[in-house]
Amino acid sequence: MHRDHIADESGAPVVSAAPPGPRRALRIGLGGPVGSGKTATVAALCRALRAELSLGVVTNDIYTTEDAEFLLRHAVLAPERITAVATGCCPHTAIRDDISANLEAVEELEAKAGPLDLVLVESGGDNLTATFSRGLVDAQIFVIDVAGGDKIPRKGGPGVTSADLLVINKTDLAELVGADLAVMARDATAQRGERPFVFTSLAAPDGVAPVTAWVRERLAGWG
Amino acid sequence: MTAALLLLADGRFPAGGHAHSGGAAAAVAAGTVTDVPSLERFLLGRLHTVGLTAAGLAAAAARTADPAELAELDRATEARTPSAALRAVSRRLGRQLLRAARAGWPADAGLAALPAGTHHPVVLGTAARAAGLTDRRAAELAVHEAVSGPATAALRLLGLDPYQLVAVLARLAPQLDLVAERAATATRLPAASAPLLDLYGERYDSWKVKLFAS
Ligand SMILES: Nc1nc2c(ncn2[C@@H]2O[C@H](COP(=O)(O)OP(=O)(O)O)[C@@H](O)[C@H]2O)c(=O)[nH]1
Ligand SMILES: [Mg+2]
Numbered sequence: 001m002h003r004d005h006i007a008d009e010s011g012a013p014v015v016s017a018a019p020p021g022p023r024r025a026l027r028i029g030l031g032g033p034v035g036s037g038k039t040a041t042v043a044a045l046c047r048a049l050r051a052e053l054s055l056g057v058v059t060n061d062i063y064t065t066e067d068a069e070f071l072l073r074h075a076v077l078a079p080e081r082i083t084a085v086a087t088g089c090c091p092h093t094a095i096r097d098d099i100s101a102n103l104e105a106v107e108e109l110e111a112k113a114g115p116l117d118l119v120l121v122e123s124g125g126d127n128l129t130a131t132f133s134r135g136l137v138d139a140q141i142f143v144i145d146v147a148g149g150d151k152i153p154r155k156g157g158p159g160v161t162s163a164d165l166l167v168i169n170k171t172d173l174a175e176l177v178g179a180d181l182a183v184m185a186r187d188a189t190a191q192r193g194e195r196p197f198v199f200t201s202l203a204a205p206d207g208v209a210p211v212t213a214w215v216r217e218r219l220a221g222w223g
Numbered sequence: 224m225t226a227a228l229l230l231l232a233d234g235r236f237p238a239g240g241h242a243h244s245g246g247a248a249a250a251v252a253a254g255t256v257t258d259v260p261s262l263e264r265f266l267l268g269r270l271h272t273v274g275l276t277a278a279g280l281a282a283a284a285a286r287t288a289d290p291a292e293l294a295e296l297d298r299a300t301e302a303r304t305p306s307a308a309l310r311a312v313s314r315r316l317g318r319q320l321l322r323a324a325r326a327g328w329p330a331d332a333g334l335a336a337l338p339a340g341t342h343h344p345v346v347l348g349t350a351a352r353a354a355g356l357t358d359r360r361a362a363e364l365a366v367h368e369a370v371s372g373p374a375t376a377a378l379r380l381l382g383l384d385p386y387q388l389v390a391v392l393a394r395l396a397p398q399l400d401l402v403a404e405r406a407a408t409a410t411r412l413p414a415a416s417a418p419l420l421d422l423y424g425e426r427y428d429s430w431k432v433k434l435f436a437s
Contacts, residue, residue: 036277050266062434063432063433064431064432066431085242085436086242086433086434086435086436087242087434087436088242088243088244088340088376088379088434088435089243089376089379089380089434089435090241090242093241093242094241094242097235097237097240098235098238098241099237100237100238100239100319100322101239101242101325103321103322103323104239104315104318118312164266220431
C-alpha cells in the first residue's frame with residue numbers, strides 16, 4: 001500500500017524527525033513556446049549529466065509522443081527512464097492546475113528506474129503564461145529563443161518574469177533574424193531583477209553548459 | 224454537504240479527468256460524433272450504460288468503509304470493464320482521484336487504507352463518503368462525470384458552440400438524476416455495458432497521435 005505521509009493513530013500526518021526513506025529526486029520543469037528548444041535542452045542536459053547522475057524525463061507533448069520518441073531515438077537515456085503524458089488539449093493545465101497525471105508519471109519513473117537524482121519535466125509548448133506548479137517541480141526553466149523575436153523578454157509574462165532560470169536559446173540565429181542580444185539582455189534583467197538568465201546556442205558544442213552549471217547548483221542545494 | 228458535492232464535481236478538482244475524453248475522441252475520429260445532435264445521442268448512450276454501472280459501483284462504495292467490501296467492489300468493476308485499455312484508464316484515474324481525495328480528507332481512514340490503483344468508481348464512492356456525502360450523491364457524481372467529461376472533450380475537438388452544448392446538458396439533467404436514483408437504489412449492482420465504447424477504448428489506445436489520454 002502506498003502512503004504519502006506517516007500518520008499517527010488518528011490518521012493525521014505527523015512530522016517525523018528522520019526522513020522516511022531515500023530522498024526523492026530533484027524535479028526541474030522546462031516550459032516555453034513550441035520550438036524554442038526545450039527538447040533539445042533536455043537532450044543536451046541528459047548527455048551532459050547522465051554519466052554522473054541517475055536521470056528521468058517526463059514529456060508532455062500536445063498530441064503525440066514525438067518528444068519522448070526524439071529522446072529515445074537519440075538514445076539520450078534508457079527507455080525506462082523516459083515517459084510521456086497526454087494532456088487533453090490543455091498542456092498548461094497538466095503542469096499547473098491539475099498536476100496529477102504528471103505526479104503519477106514522475107513517481108512511476110522513480111519506482112521503475114529509481115532511485116533517481118534528477119527528473120526533468122518538459123511541458124508541451126504553450127504561450128508565455130504557462131508556468132509549473134510548485135507541487136510538481138522544485139525549480140523551473142523557461143526557454144525562449146531569439147528567433148521568436150527580441151521583443152519576447154520585454155513582453156514578459158509569468159514564464160519570462162518568474163521562472164527560476166530564463167534560457168534565451170538559438171543565439172547562433174541572432175544575426176539571421178536581426179535579433180539584438182543586448183536588447184534582450186537588458187529587457188530580461190528589467191523583467192527579472194535578481195533572477196538569472198543565460199544565452200545558449202545548442203548548435204554549438206556543449207552549448208548547454210550554462211544551463212548544466214545552473215542545474216548543478218540546484219542539485220548541490222538539494223543535498 | 225452540498226458544498227462538498229460541488230467541490231468533488233467541479234471540473235477544476237485536480238483528479239486528472241481533463242485529459243480523458245470518455246471515448247469521445249475515438250467517436251469523433253470514427254465519424255459517429257460530428258455535431259451537437261450526434262453528441263447528444265453519444266452522451267445519452269454513455270449515461271445509460273457505463274454511466275449507470277459506474278454510478279451503481281460508486282454508490283455501493285459510498286455505503287461502506289470495510290476494506291474487504293471495497294476490494295469486492297473493485298473486482299466487480301474489473302468484471303464490468305471488458306476492455307483492458309479501459310481497465311488501465313480506470314485504475315489510473317482512480318489513483319489520481321485518490322491523491323486529491325486524500326489531500327481533501329486526510330483524516331479519513333477509508334481513503335488512507337484504499338490501495339493505490341483501485342478502480343475509479345470505487346475511489347469516487349469512498350471520496351464521497353469521506354466528504355460526508357450519501358450514496359445517492361456518489362451516484363450523482365458518477366453520472367455527472369460520465370457525461371460532462373466527454374461533452375467537454377467533444378467541444379474542444381469539434382469546436383462546437385458552447386451554448387448549444389449547455390442546452391444539451393440542461394436537457395439531459397433530469398435523466399442524469401433518474402439514472403443516479405436507479406443506480407443508488409438498485410438491489411443488485413448494475414452491469415450495463417457499451418461494446419462500442421469498449422472497442423473505441425481498445426482502438427484509441429493504439430493510436431500514435433492523440434490529444435486525450437483516453
Ligand atoms: N539553430 C539552432 N536550432 C536549435 C537550437 N536549439 C534547438 N534548435 C532546433 O529547434 C527546433 C525545435 O527544438 P525543440 O527542442 O524540439 O523545441 P521544443 O518544442 O521547445 O521542444 C529543432 O529543430 C532543434 O534542432 C539552437 O540553439 N540553434
Ligand atoms: Mg519539445
